[in-house]
Amino acid sequence: MCETCGCGDTAVVDVEVQESLLAENDHLAGHNREHFREAGLLALNLMGSPGSGKTTVLEATRARTDLRLSALSADLATDRDAARLQAAGIAARSITTGSACHLDARMVHEALHHWDAGWDADVLCIENVGNLVCPAIYDLGQDANVIVLSVTEGPDKPLKYPVMFRKADLVLLTKIDLLPYLRGMDVEDIRAALERTMPEVRMIPLSAETGEGVADWVGWLEGRRNAVASRATAAAADRDIMVQPG
């Protein structure tokens, strides 16, 4: 014991922590997910390279479905994507991330706070920062991860960025109208690459330019949205029963 102030000697203790480095994000993502479920909103985390066609796919979707879409659009700078989506009739808000290379659950939560138009929709598309690496590990509370991969990016992207593709629920293969101009590029090569990174491959090839394949994507979207809506209705009915017993 020190005679001046009474402090003790220092001992070293080994402490077991076992906490995920993403624990805080995952906790907030859980909150987001709860809100989405209560609202009966299908939330999608739309990821892909810069220029893969994320915004264009949403514009093409809006033109071919009666589903009410809202979108959060993330970019390092500018709100150009959100402006394009608004022009297409989608309720959209931008998240300017500055130097951040990915969205996290807190950014999504804050962007959705007090944004009625975003919630007054059937499907919320969260358009992540164009990047095949960083967004993959951050749960935002989404129901599904949708990766937008364009044919011009080459067939080896899934092999180069396996973490992102492993977590995909659906891959939209875009710009297929360009296939005739891309020598050595084959949709089956992409499917083979996906089989080595996605345990269950779900891929929809489409072209926003010609409209080919867009109906398949809209079908997927409507199926997922109906599942979310019936789950929300069932949960609301359960709550009513609990509030008014007998």
Added chain:
Amino acid sequence: MHELSLAQGLLSTIDAQVRARRARGVRRVRLRVGDAAGVEVELLTHWYDVIRAGTVCAGAALEVERVPERWACPACGAEHRPTGPLRCTRCGVPLRLVAGDELVLDRLELEVDDV
């Protein structure tokens, strides 16, 4: 670049542990990082070194245990080291990743008052 965010999160988690246990400092930080976690360990270590100056971790060495990727069949339980499609070669069922995506603060060596 998300390794910088992860390093910042790591420091705040450690800071909370230090406060909760009224520790005076941190000697050692041990992480477990899976090979399929989507994290570059070299970058994470680099950012940790950059931002720990002046924090409770200023003198704390960072040790990282790598966890290899392991896939298993949910139907028959067989483990696989897939080199091709991610399906069980016996059952044809899609494989599941059972290890290798962890990103965990495993243990801390803390300096506490000896009483």
